[in-house]
Amino acid sequence: MSDGPRVPYLSILGTLIVALMLTMMPLPEAARPFRPDWLALVLVFWVMMLPRGISVGAAWMAGVVLDVAQGTPLGQHALALCVIAAVTARFHLQMRVFPVSQMTAAVLALLSLYQFLLFWINGVAGVTAPAVAYWGPLITGTILWPILSVVLSGIRYRTPAGA
Amino acid sequence: MAGSYKKSRATKTPALGLRVLALVVLSILLMLLDRRNGHLDAVRQTIGAAVYPLQITVDAPSRLWNRMRDGSASRNRLRLENSRLQIESLVSKGQIQELAALRAENDRLRALLDARERVRGEVRVAEIMSVDANPYRHNIVLDIGRRDDVYDGQTIIDANGVVGQVIETGLFTSQAILISDPDHALPVEVNRNGLRTIAFGTGAFDRLDLPFLPNNADIRSGDLLVTSGLGGAFPPGYPVATVGMVNRIPQEPFADVVATPAAALNQVREVMLIWHRPSAAEPEAAETAAAGEEDERR
Incomplete structure (x- = not known):
């Protein structure tokens, strides 16, 4: 990537905050299980594009904040997010050159891993949740990815140099 | 960042693996500590205070909507609601009068039975x-x-x-x-x-x-x-x-x-x-x- 070294930290922080707010945004009860994993999607994008600028550490911190905001055990989302950030960082070169369809499939795999980790931790902690709470976000997140990646690319390249 | 980006790829993967391992262990420790009640309350509260402005922002539209709805309510509807609430309040007050007597009686009976007085919150x-x-x-x-x-x-x-x-x-x-x-x-x-x-x-x-x-x-x-x-x-x-x-x-x-x-x-x-x-x-x-x-x- 041509402007690899330039990391638009402000834009990244902004998009992460917006993602967090979308996660907290009230939804009608029927739609709640289908809320996409905004934070996971945004993190996957930035880690894929700029693995040197933002990686597992940032993902972990975002996860801790999400845990506090959601009232989940401290570390649950942090663990899941840092693991998918690591997988993304490991395969970022392959993922970047994928066509949209394949990239979306890769994101589906990442989101599945994310939900599986959350499910697993819930199981250990003894939290029972309906199955739709796990596969709902997968569907909407995957559908959303192509649009979201375009939007985030727009934000990335519009950022003035050095911001 | 500009310099480090050009570093060779070979040094990157093991470091990444180690970092992930450390963070995963840290997460598990956090979850264990969090489960043993209250060790991390300070952490939660600090981050929670940082999240608070976001919660306010997210909450704002519905708060605003409610306020607007209240503001735009017609005079007639407000009057109706007001009279309904007044009646409701009157009825509740009447019921509370009875309750005070019952409460006193209950306290006396409980005292007779030597029972502990009920805590009223x-x-x-x-x-x-x-x-x-x-x-x-x-x-x-x-x-x-x-x-x-x-x-x-x-x-x-x-x-x-x-x-x-x-x-x-x-x-x-x-x-x-x-x-x-x-x-x-x-x-x-x-x-x-x-x-x-x-x-x-x-x-x-x-x-x-x-x-x-x-x-x-x-x-x-x-x-x-x-x-x-x-x-x-x-x-x-x-x-x-x-x-x-x-x-x-x-x-x-x-x-x-x-x-x-x-x-x-x-x-x-x-x-x-x-x-x-x-x-x-x-x-x-x-x-x-x-x-x-x-x-x-x-």
Whole structure:
């Protein structure tokens, strides 16, 4: 990537905050299980594009904040997010050159891993949740990815140099 | 960053693996510490205070919408509502007069029986923020927190009955679990005859399960369930639900009983928090309270 070294930290922080707010945004009860994993999607994008600028550490911190905001055990989302950030960082070169369809499939795999980790931790902690709470976000997140990646690319390249 | 980006790829992968491993271990440690109650309250509160502005922002549209709706309400509707509320207030006041006499009588009788005086809690109104919390639970976020002396396990009611209990207190906000959460259990008794049992949440807002009632239990459709106060987490005597269907199955040891919560769990915006701490009064009570709380949170 041509402007690899330039990391638009402000834009990244902004998009992460917006993602967090979308996660907290009230939804009608029927739609709640289908809320996409905004934070996971945004993190996957930035880690894929700029693995040197933002990686597992940032993902972990975002996860801790999400845990506090959601009232989940401290570390649950942090663990899941840092693991998918690591997988993304490991395969970022392959993922970047994928066509949209394949990239979306890769994101589906990442989101599945994310939900599986959350499910697993819930199981250990003894939290029972309906199955739709796990596969709902997968569907909407995957559908959303192509649009979201375009939007985030727009934000990335519009950022003035050095911001 | 500009320099490090050009570094060779070979050094990157092991470092990444190590970092992930460290963070995963750290996460697991955090979760373990978090489970052993309260070691990380300070961390939670610090981050929670940082998240608070975001919660306010997320909550703002619905708050604004409510205000606008109130502002644009027609004069006529307001007048109607006002007169209705006045009548309601009059009726409630009338009922409270009777209650004062009953309360005095009850205190006298309890004194005769040498029973401990009932703790009556102070009540305060809180607003439910339009912020979605834990996706795996029936949780709500309240707009008052530790700053207003909210404590873990505090009982929340609305105008009609018990709504839930506080499970986590931040500085400015707190999170509460509703009685409809599938992991929530609440000690109740039948108001008519004092039959004690436990009401479990089902994940549906309009249904509680009472799984531990034997087939010959004296319970029928329409019975009012009130908190029994056993376990110490909830003050006794608050309405919880009305028994709906009682299905006695001869082959099974327990009857199939469901109840409808008295509180409008998914409609309320204002709730009341009760300050009531019987567990501090007696060590014995505190012990059962701790056991009960564990039971209730499971």
